[in-house]
Amino acid sequence: MNFTKEALKRNYSLKDLTTFKIGGKADLFFVAETKEAMQEAVKYAQAQKLPVLLIGGGSNLVISDQGVEGLVILNSIKNLSKVDLEECTIELSTGFELAELVKLAQNHSLSGAEPFAGIPGTLGGGICGNAGAYGKSLSNILVEAEILTAEGELKKVTPEFFEFDYRFSKLKVSNNYVLSAKFQLAKGDKSEIDAQIEDILAQRHSKHPHKTLGCAGSYFKNLPPAEGETRRRAAGQVLEKVGAKNMSVGGASIFEKHANFIVNKGQAKASDVKELAKLLIAKVKEEYGVELEEEVRYVGRW
Numbered sequence: 001m002n003f004t005k006e007a008l009k010r011n012y013s014l015k016d017l018t019t020f021k022i023g024g025k026a027d028l029f030f031v032a033e034t035k036e037a038m039q040e041a042v043k044y045a046q047a048q049k050l051p052v053l054l055i056g057g058g059s060n061l062v063i064s065d066q067g068v069e070g071l072v073i074l075n076s077i078k079n080l081s082k083v084d085l086e087e088c089t090i091e092l093s094t095g096f097e098l099a100e101l102v103k104l105a106q107n108h109s110l111s112g113a114e115p116f117a118g119i120p121g122t123l124g125g126g127i128c129g130n131a132g133a134y135g136k137s138l139s140n141i142l143v144e145a146e147i148l149t150a151e152g153e154l155k156k157v158t159p160e161f162f163e164f165d166y167r168f169s170k171l172k173v174s175n176n177y178v179l180s181a182k183f184q185l186a187k188g189d190k191s192e193i194d195a196q197i198e199d200i201l202a203q204r205h206s207k208h209p210h211k212t213l214g215c216a217g218s219y220f221k222n223l224p225p226a227e228g229e230t231r232r233r234a235a236g237q238v239l240e241k242v243g244a245k246n247m248s249v250g251g252a253s254i255f256e257k258h259a260n261f262i263v264n265k266g267q268a269k270a271s272d273v274k275e276l277a278k279l280l281i282a283k284v285k286e287e288y289g290v291e292l293e294e295e296v297r298y299v300g301r302w
């Protein structure tokens with residue numbers, strides 16, 4: 001659908017567009033299926049002085065119970081999908097799920113995307129938060145991208161543009177939107193790739209909440225390495241030690257198998273989740289003297 005003012009939905013409920021299944025309504029809502037439609041929507045918002053929030057799979061968001069001001073755009077752009085077996089690259093629109101990259105690489109015996117198996121959400125959200133697991137992040141394989149600026153301009157950029165860091169890119173703190181991305185992989189052995197993906201999916205299945213239990217994955221970032229160490233300290237271990245698993249606020253509690261997962265057992269409000277997070281931060285600060293930092297993003301009117 002092209003962008004028109006008439007295509008905008010008003011007071012659109014967002015909670016079912018998040019994996020937490022929590023949150024209020026968007027003042028205005030639009031589903032972008034092409035980059036042109038997204039560009040027009042962003043230009044419209046700029047002309048009307050409306051804030052824009054772009055969402056993908058909603059798997060890293062806590063949306064306020066009071067809803068979101070301005071225009072919320074759902075990235076559903078999926079018209080570019082290109083595998084180059086000579087160069088060993090895959091280029092995709094960012095409205096595709098990260099799972100699409102993993103599946104295409106697997107089907108073409110390209111190695112390098114296996115660690116991302118099972119991470120929910122779109123490629124756009126993944127690049128924004130530099131998603132990763134098993135010691136690898138998307139920044140390790142991204143070689144080129146197309147972005148849309150807040151002013152509605154299209155630009156090709158190299159990875160340096162994103163200023164990637166642990167669970168961070170510049171997209172988190174600027175109004176730039178990534179529309180497509182090219183990933184560098186390497187020729188691999190199909191049976192090894194299959195086995196690694198199967199193993200990772202089984203590990204995730206045993207450790208992570210079932211889809212029906214609302215959550216947004218690891219709630220806090222892992223802590224910086226302790227003195228003399230190189231690996232980050234798992235936030236889940238620290239939380240476990242301060243008794244997080246026995247804590248809850250309203251409908252928000254902690255997943256019994258992983259202390260870094262806040263879950264919505266059905267009736268949690270965004271305010272319950274945020275309040276529980278605040279208590280956890282205070283408890284860890286009191287006992288360990290370190291400040292946990294959220295990996296999830298709070299959006300909307302708080």
Ligand SMILES: Cc1cc2nc3c(=O)[nH]c(=O)nc-3n(C[C@H](O)[C@H](O)[C@H](O)COP(=O)(O)OP(=O)(O)OC[C@H]3O[C@@H](n4cnc5c(N)ncnc54)[C@H](O)[C@@H]3O)c2cc1C
Pocket residue numbers: 019053054055056057058059060061075094118119120121122123124125126127128129130131132133171172176177178179208209215216217218297
């Ligand atoms: C069960 C579970 C397990 C998880 N495991 C992991 C894991 O192992 N590793 C990990 O890193 N994460 C994990 N996550 C968190 C989440 O899946 C990732 O952060 C994911 O990459 C978010 O993508 P999304 O499309 O859902 O983004 P959303 O939640 O929709 O948005 C997140 C942020 O990205 C921005 N954004 C979205 N699309 C774009 C775009 N095209 N351009 C610019 N900005 C954009 C949004 O504005 C927002 O700030 C897990 C989540 C769940 C629920």
